[in-house]
Amino acid sequence: MAAARTPLERTESVLIGSALILMVIITLQPMLNLFAVSLSDPAQIVGMDGLTIIPRGLSTQVWQLLLTHPAVLTGIGNSAIITIGGTILNVLCTALMAWALARKSLPGRRLIFILVLITIVFAPGIIPDYFLNKRLGLLNTNWSVIFYHLVDAWYLIILVRFFEEIPEELLEAAELDGANAFQTFWHVALPLARPALATITLFYFVFHWNEFFRAMIYLTDQSKWPLQVVLRQFVVEGDKLAIVGVTNSNNYTGASQISVRALNSGMVLLTIVPILAIYPLILRFFTRGAMAGAVKG
Amino acid sequence: MAVTGSNPAAQSAGPGNVPNSQGAQVSLSRERPGNSRAILGFSRWFPFYVMLAPGLIFFVIFHYVPIWEAQIAFEQVRIIPPNIWVGLKNFQMLFGSVVFWQVMANTIIISAMKMAFVFPVPIVVALLLNELRSARFRQSIQSVLYLPHFLGWVVISAIFIAQLSPSDGAVNDVLKLVGLKPISFMTEPNWIRWILVISENWRSAGWDSLLYMAAIIGIDQTLYEAAEIDGANRWQKIWHVTLPGIVPTIATLFILNCGMFLNADLDQVINMQNDAVISQIDIIDTYVYRIGLTAGQFSLATAAGLFKAVLGMGLILAAHVISKRLTGKGVW
Numbered sequence: 001m002a003a004a005r006t007p008l009e010r011t012e013s014v015l016i017g018s019a020l021i022l023m024v025i026i027t028l029q030p031m032l033n034l035f036a037v038s039l040s041d042p043a044q045i046v047g048m049d050g051l052t053i054i055p056r057g058l059s060t061q062v063w064q065l066l067l068t069h070p071a072v073l074t075g076i077g078n079s080a081i082i083t084i085g086g087t088i089l090n091v092l093c094t095a096l097m098a099w100a101l102a103r104k105s106l107p108g109r110r111l112i113f114i115l116v117l118i119t120i121v122f123a124p125g126i127i128p129d130y131f132l133n134k135r136l137g138l139l140n141t142n143w144s145v146i147f148y149h150l151v152d153a154w155y156l157i158i159l160v161r162f163f164e165e166i167p168e169e170l171l172e173a174a175e176l177d178g179a180n181a182f183q184t185f186w187h188v189a190l191p192l193a194r195p196a197l198a199t200i201t202l203f204y205f206v207f208h209w210n211e212f213f214r215a216m217i218y219l220t221d222q223s224k225w226p227l228q229v230v231l232r233q234f235v236v237e238g239d240k241l242a243i244v245g246v247t248n249s250n251n252y253t254g255a256s257q258i259s260v261r262a263l264n265s266g267m268v269l270l271t272i273v274p275i276l277a278i279y280p281l282i283l284r285f286f287t288r289g290a291m292a293g294a295v296k297g
Numbered sequence: 298m299a300v301t302g303s304n305p306a307a308q309s310a311g312p313g314n315v316p317n318s319q320g321a322q323v324s325l326s327r328e329r330p331g332n333s334r335a336i337l338g339f340s341r342w343f344p345f346y347v348m349l350a351p352g353l354i355f356f357v358i359f360h361y362v363p364i365w366e367a368q369i370a371f372e373q374v375r376i377i378p379p380n381i382w383v384g385l386k387n388f389q390m391l392f393g394s395v396v397f398w399q400v401m402a403n404t405i406i407i408s409a410m411k412m413a414f415v416f417p418v419p420i421v422v423a424l425l426l427n428e429l430r431s432a433r434f435r436q437s438i439q440s441v442l443y444l445p446h447f448l449g450w451v452v453i454s455a456i457f458i459a460q461l462s463p464s465d466g467a468v469n470d471v472l473k474l475v476g477l478k479p480i481s482f483m484t485e486p487n488w489i490r491w492i493l494v495i496s497e498n499w500r501s502a503g504w505d506s507l508l509y510m511a512a513i514i515g516i517d518q519t520l521y522e523a524a525e526i527d528g529a530n531r532w533q534k535i536w537h538v539t540l541p542g543i544v545p546t547i548a549t550l551f552i553l554n555c556g557m558f559l560n561a562d563l564d565q566v567i568n569m570q571n572d573a574v575i576s577q578i579d580i581i582d583t584y585v586y587r588i589g590l591t592a593g594q595f596s597l598a599t600a601a602g603l604f605k606a607v608l609g610m611g612l613i614l615a616a617h618v619i620s621k622r623l624t625g626k627g628v629w
Binding site: 017020021034101115120123130157185217235261264267 | 344349351352357358359362364366367422425429430443455456458459460462467469530531563564586589590595598599610
């Protein structure tokens with residue numbers, strides 16, 4: 001395998017490795033910097049540069065404040081409900097629909113596929129969607145951000161293909177054992193599709209956690225805001241009152257000394273935490289799945 | 298770019314296939330020989346229609362009812378219903394507006410910039426990754442580079458605002474170190490489109506390289522051995538073996554991106570917008586949102602949205618046909 005490597009080749013390898021390591025640094029450094037700022041002593045933050053990844057002094061004030069702040073806690077709660085509830089409904093509805101559509105002789109199958117594909121090609125935009133939600137009375141309810149994307153057309157198609165691979169004999173065997181269609185779905189189809197389902201679950205999870213635009217327009221009541229909308233209000237819109245305003249009241253003694261920059265940093269990181277938590281799973285399921293698929297094809 | 302979620306490489310057996318009518322049907326008729334065919338079919342398929350129901354109802358209500366709702370593009374909205382049918386008047390107003398054409402131009406410019414400066418980057422990343430000999434080193438790098446793809450645009454925007462800050466952001470710290478003046482990137486009209494390009498790369502260059510990595514793994518290893526025997530060096534092997542090996546993937550993704558040309562990522566743009574730069578990065582989607590939901594011109598906004606939807610449909614159908622003809626694989 002390894003032919004004798006010339007010095008030139010070795011230099012090239014070092015350059016290629018360095019380029020990739022530089023990309024890794026550019027990817028991670030901003031997050032590490034935010035982490036350092038969020039843990040720094042408030043008195044020393046002014047003048048702290050954007051390059052450092054080591055906290056100056058050490059203070060958990062920012063995190064204590066964020067994790068006890070009503071607006072943040074409500075945001076976490078709302079995001080959790082939307083993400084967990086939404087993901088469960090997504091996966092269930094997508095899997096059921098895919099399982100039915102994987103029956104090749106199902107009457108009307110072709111028509112339903114066309115119906116689904118049209119939705120990929122043509123979407124009339126946000127205003128009609130908004131009016132639909134208004135008409136259904138979904139505005140300012142968590143349903144509005146769950147229902148509009150209940151079944152992802154792409155994931156559906158991927159899952160149908162996956163289910164189609166399950167040999168017909170397995171299903172007939174289950175039928176002979178007296179299993180009805182739902183039992184076959186639950187005991188045969190779902191276990192066999194576990195890797196595909198895991199991937200789709202993770203992607204729906206990420207989708208819901210990162211949901212922002214629909215949440216912003218459908219959930220106008222501040223008590224309904226998921227964390228992303230709270231973050232936007234605070235950091236992107238620069239609406240410091242969203243958090244700092246409350247902290248200046250006597251609920252939080254000494255909170256007025258907390259730097260806004262440190263709060264920003266903590267808030268951004270807090271919003272990333274669930275993604276970091278499931279990221280190892282994403283790496284395990286998705287990258288392996290994609291690689292396996294490529295080798296097979 | 299816009300390959301999130303979609304899986305263009307995967308191929309549908311879907312609507313093109315004629316359903317085969319044997320199989321389960323046969324096994325059932327064995328069980329209940331007396332029943333008429335229609336009843337048999339119904340009881341056989343009923344559970345599957347129950348399974349289909351939630352998803353199907355969702356598609357009809359949340360994708361087809363809005364198409365019907367979109368008729369307000371042809372109406373004048375009145376406070377007391379019913380609305381008045383005004384035909385194409387809203388569209389005439391839209392096409393007569395200077396702002397709309399500026400917004401169209403912004404959308405096209407931003408998409409074109411991403412096509413030129415975002416689309417090729419993951420290819421380069423994949424080629425570089427493929428040159429690493431140590432699989433463990435490569436996997437560690439990959440596992441870091443994929444991460445930003447899973448962050449929402451609010452988060453990425455917040456990170457960029459922090460790191461591009463003229464006072465204490467990392468980029469300007471570097472500029473100051475080499476003796477340059479700090480730049481207020483986020484509020485500088487000449488920079489903001491490039492910030493869209495750079496942040497898109499930051500987010501997806503790693504992740505999008507995955508599809509190319511998968512294609513590279515599929516390349517026949519004997520081709521490399523043959524090239525080595527012919528005395529090819531590293532770059533010649535990349536140029537003559539690896540690149541040709543992933544050209545079909547490049548072509549498929551390029552065509553798909555052309556089909557998505559008008560989707561200049563709403564979440565990204567809306568989180569990078571501010572009053573200083575909005576004229577540069579106001580795109581169709583943000584325009585529809587602004588004039589519709591914040592200014593209350595529902596009919597005009599819906600007209601703009603419909604116009605984009607129709608153009609977009611044309612693009613994606615064209616992409617599908619071209620892709621099918623060139624690579625044998627459609628967009629779905």
